[in-house]
Amino acid sequence: MKRSKHPNKEIEVAISYAEENGWTYKNSGKSAHSWGRLLCPLHTREGHQMSIWSTPRNSFNHAQQIRKLVDKCLHSKEEEVNEN
Numbered sequence: 001m002k003r004s005k006h007p008n009k010e011i012e013v014a015i016s017y018a019e020e021n022g023w024t025y026k027n028s029g030k031s032a033h034s035w036g037r038l039l040c041p042l043h044t045r046e047g048h049q050m051s052i053w054s055t056p057r058n059s060f061n062h063a064q065q066i067r068k069l070v071d072k073c074l075h076s077k078e079e080e081v082n083e084n
């Protein structure tokens, strides 16, 4: 699914960073304040997700939050683990 660019440059860069790590964008639909959601590579209840605001009060902090969550999430890096 092709997403629209985020109007804020810092946040757009952070979103691109998330996508490089296997995260996906999901349209949030009705909310005017929300730009959308980012979902981590694990699409289950254990997976991470984050709401992205269109116009956060502090765009730098919001971009940092995105990066921190991407770095914290290990789901994309555990794909090869296959020990049952």
Ligand SMILES: [Zn+2]
Residues within 6 Å of the ligand: 040, 041, 042, 046, 047, 048, 073, 074, 075, 076
């Ligand atoms: Zn995750």
